[in-house]
Amino acid sequence: MAFSKAGLDMKVFDTAVIGLGPTGATLANLLAMQGLSVLILEREAQIYDLPRAVHFDDEIMRVFQNIGIADELLPMVRVNPGMRFVDKENNLLLDWPRPQDITSQGWNASYRLHQPDLERLLRKKLEGYDLVTLKTSTRATSIDQTETEAVIRTQTGSTNRSETYRARYVIGCDGANSQTRTMIKSEIDDYGFQERWLVIDLILKKDRPDLGDHSIQFCRPDRPMTYCRGPGNRRRWEITLLDTEDENRVTKPDHIWSLLKPWITSDEALLERKAVYTFKSQVARNWRHGRIFLAGDAAHVTPPFLGQGMCMGIRDAFNLAWKLASVINKDAEHPLLDSYEDERNPHARAYVEMAIKIGQIIRSINHNDALNDVSGHRTRSGEMRSITPKLGPSSLTAPRSNSNTDIEGRPATQFRVQPSDDLMDDVSGYRHVIISNTRPEGIKDSIFWVNASEQEEAAKLLMDLDAEAAWIRPDRYLGAATKSIQELYEYLPNFLKNREKCGDFNETSFS
Numbered sequence: 001m002a003f004s005k006a007g008l009d010m011k012v013f014d015t016a017v018i019g020l021g022p023t024g025a026t027l028a029n030l031l032a033m034q035g036l037s038v039l040i041l042e043r044e045a046q047i048y049d050l051p052r053a054v055h056f057d058d059e060i061m062r063v064f065q066n067i068g069i070a071d072e073l074l075p076m077v078r079v080n081p082g083m084r085f086v087d088k089e090n091n092l093l094l095d096w097p098r099p100q101d102i103t104s105q106g107w108n109a110s111y112r113l114h115q116p117d118l119e120r121l122l123r124k125k126l127e128g129y130d131l132v133t134l135k136t137s138t139r140a141t142s143i144d145q146t147e148t149e150a151v152i153r154t155q156t157g158s159t160n161r162s163e164t165y166r167a168r169y170v171i172g173c174d175g176a177n178s179q180t181r182t183m184i185k186s187e188i189d190d191y192g193f194q195e196r197w198l199v200i201d202l203i204l205k206k207d208r209p210d211l212g213d214h215s216i217q218f219c220r221p222d223r224p225m226t227y228c229r230g231p232g233n234r235r236r237w238e239i240t241l242l243d244t245e246d247e248n249r250v251t252k253p254d255h256i257w258s259l260l261k262p263w264i265t266s267d268e269a270l271l272e273r274k275a276v277y278t279f280k281s282q283v284a285r286n287w288r289h290g291r292i293f294l295a296g297d298a299a300h301v302t303p304p305f306l307g308q309g310m311c312m313g314i315r316d317a318f319n320l321a322w323k324l325a326s327v328i329n330k331d332a333e334h335p336l337l338d339s340y341e342d343e344r345n346p347h348a349r350a351y352v353e354m355a356i357k358i359g360q361i362i363r364s365i366n367h368n369d370a371l372n373d374v375s376g377h378r379t380r381s382g383e384m385r386s387i388t389p390k391l392g393p394s395s396l397t398a399p400r401s402n403s404n405t406d407i408e409g410r411p412a413t414q415f416r417v418q419p420s421d422d423l424m425d426d427v428s429g430y431r432h433v434i435i436s437n438t439r440p441e442g443i444k445d446s447i448f449w450v451n452a453s454e455q456e457e458a459a460k461l462l463m464d465l466d467a468e469a470a471w472i473r474p475d476r477y478l479g480a481a482t483k484s485i486q487e488l489y490e491y492l493p494n495f496l497k498n499r500e501k502c503g504d505f506n507e508t509s510f511s
């Protein structure tokens with residue numbers, strides 16, 4: 001990874017990523033993996049170190065696997081057994097157990113993490129790419145775009161030195177108060193949830209197995225709270241603040257220990273970090289303006305009750321990265337980029353809406369009404385199920401008569417390839433995959449073919465899909481599952497078919 005050099009402002013980067021939180025760091029890795037030059041502009045000098053994400057899921061671990069950090073991350077995380085919702089008398093209202101075996105994604109369903117550990121690993125991985133230029137302590141202050149590029153102005157360091165950079169595409173991963181979002185004048189849909197919570201991270205000085213490994217939602221209308229078991233000896237409490245409570249007073253250690261007294265004392269744990277957040281539920285209406293995109297918290301913020309805010313940003317990055325590479329390398333044409341917002345925006349909304357419903361259970365006076373609201377997400381025995389929304393319809397996912405519309409637009413199963421027993425993504429690499437019994441004709445050499453007649457697990461996947469052929473995209477979502485390889489060929493977008501590169505298509509024809 002190269003650091004600031006004089007004369008950089010003359011270069012046109014393929015991509016510029018504004019903000020190096022988990023979304024920006026994931027995206028920058030995925031872009032660099034595809035051979036694109038990436039300029040990263042990050043306002044802060046160091047990784048943000050206030051209490052934030054403690055959970056991610058199997059789909060997200062698969063993204064980390066594709067980036068190449070899963071093996072290093074694994075010892076730092078903890079498999080999560082689930083979440084329990086209890087009332088004031090500690091009676092169980094709702095159980096949300098998470099499967100303990102390996103899921104269809106090839107990983108565990110749910111992990112507990114310490115967000116800075118993840119961010120450090122993502123940054124370390126970026127250091128291995130010569131094509132990545134990181135400018136820390138550098139704030140993007142404006143972005144203009146022409147027909148061929150975007151121009152970003154920045155201010156660096158305590159002197160506010162101004163610099164100018166050029167990139168073909170800019171992705172604003174600059175968090176909840178995104179200036180990029182303001183610059184592209186995207187309006188925000190506010191779902192109305194807004195609550196102040198005090199978030200406390202402790203490090204146990206001695207073992208406290210009685211606290212348990214499950215997350216607990218204390219559903220008390222007067223003061224809802226959450227307990228989370230983190231990796232190692234980390235423990236988290238999240239506590240609602242009353243309107244009358246003053247932020248400066250509640251964050252004083254004495255006050256924090258008085259709130260935690262029913263569970264733990266200062267003799268047993270160190271107060272590591274604390275912060276007051278206003279949890280909001282907002283989704284930007286437009287995620288793209290020409291060459292400028294939004295991803296992560298810049299595009300959506302959610303109350304954290306599902307543990308999905310960061311996960312949503314990482315899904316954005318996985319969805320967008322291959323599309324940007326396809327267009328920059330002139331394999332695909334510009335309209336492919338429209339599919340990013342079309343697919344991701346409704347998907348993110350599904351998580352925000354569900355998180356609000358969970359918030360209502362935690363705060364409700366009449367628990368039954370709130371529990372009824374999630375009845376569609378419960379098993380017959382009454383346990384809660386994780387939601388698995390489909391990508392929104394796009395030029396890539398639009399249903400066609402021959403395709404199986406219910407399964408497309410969801411994460412594809414990851415199986416083990418024999419005889420090595422390696423996970424499929426490790427064998428295929430970061431690219432499109434076709435699974436079929438006969439070799440597909442007329443597709444690009446860069447597409448990885450899995451011969452289902454030689455791979456039992458691949459054959460089983462086709463059987464489960466009730467299909468003869470399947471297309472898995474680089475973001476590992478199922479693009480299509482069809483009754484024959486010919487039908488699949490018809491379904492495939494043109495940019496995956498073996499024809500001359502697009503040539504000089506009109507890059508300015510944004511829709």
Ligand SMILES: Cc1cc2nc3c(=O)[nH]c(=O)nc-3n(C[C@H](O)[C@H](O)[C@H](O)COP(=O)(O)OP(=O)(O)OC[C@H]3O[C@@H](n4cnc5c(N)ncnc54)[C@H](O)[C@@H]3O)c2cc1C
Nearest residue numbers: 019021022023043053054055140175296297307309310311
């Ligand atoms: C209490 C709490 C608990 C949470 N729990 C979970 C959880 O369990 N699971 C989960 O998935 N999510 C969780 N989240 C949400 C998660 O932390 C966020 O969604 C995630 O950090 C967003 O990542 P991001 O990269 O999009 O934005 P950020 O992490 O906010 O990063 C944005 C970056 O952009 C930089 N920046 C901003 N403006 C500029 C500029 N003009 N120029 C240059 N740089 C700029 C910032 O310095 C920052 O580094 C939780 C959040 C909170 C507050």
